[in-house]
Amino acid sequence: DIQMTQSPSSLSASVGDRVTITCRASQSISKYLNWYQQKPGKAPKLLIYDASSLQSGVPSRFSGSGSGTDFTLTISSLQPEDFATYYCQQSYSTPPTFGQGTKVEIK
Amino acid sequence: EVQLVESGGGLVQPGGSLRLSCAASGFTFNRYWMHWVRQGPGKGLIWVSHIDGDGRSTTYADSVKGRFTISRDNAKNTLYLQMNSLRAEDTAVYYCARGGAYSSSPFDSWGQGTLVTVSS
Secondary structure (H helix, E strand, O other), X not given: OXXXXXXXXXXXXXXXXXXXXXXXXXXXXXXXXXXXXXXXXXXXXXXXXXXXXXXXXXXXXXXXXXXXXXXXXXXOOOOHHHOOEEEEEEOOOOOOEEOOOEEEEEO | OOXXXXXXXXXXXXXXXXXXXEEEEOOOHHHOOEEEEEEOOOOOEEEEEEEOOOOOOEEEOOOOOOOEEEEEEOOOOEEEEEEOOOOHXXXXXXXXXXXXXXXXXXXXXXXXXXXXXXXX
16 A cells, blocks of 8 residues: 655644645655645545646645655645645555645644 | 435444445436545544445455445445444544546545444
């Protein structure tokens, strides 16, 4: 199975900050990397697919980049509604695997 | 609007069985791979199983292989997960998620989840 490692596991940031979360795969996954946002008690929501494609309806302050083994999710200007846990997930091979999550908290 | 609504969760004793359902609406159900993903209390997301649009191709996580069975009824637009020989470590919120035309498609819609608690 492909292992996905996110960093950091948690971070504190202020509204308006630029936030970057990284995700590393244990082997090359080409562009097949997706990002999800999950708020407490809610289902995950797809933000970015295929490393850099913005899911319909997702604000443009979210962006993704990377290929191969190293990927990044960037929030250009953190908003109050962005405080949540973010997960990366590889869809290159079965089983699809998730990173351990990055919790974004209010500073 | 795509809607996925899970049901069937609850409290079950170790060794027991439970069947989860996921009622789908708002899209052509038989054109999509469907998945089950679970999340233990305070834990991350773990993929459990998937099934293709026709119901002919299924795959399972090693942790549930031989105990869980995924199926679908395209006439009823419903996805199922039959869970047997349940263990304490199966305790989790179980989500159904819509994939795409391929097994590698991202999970673009999720249900609200149903809680399964395995305890004596």
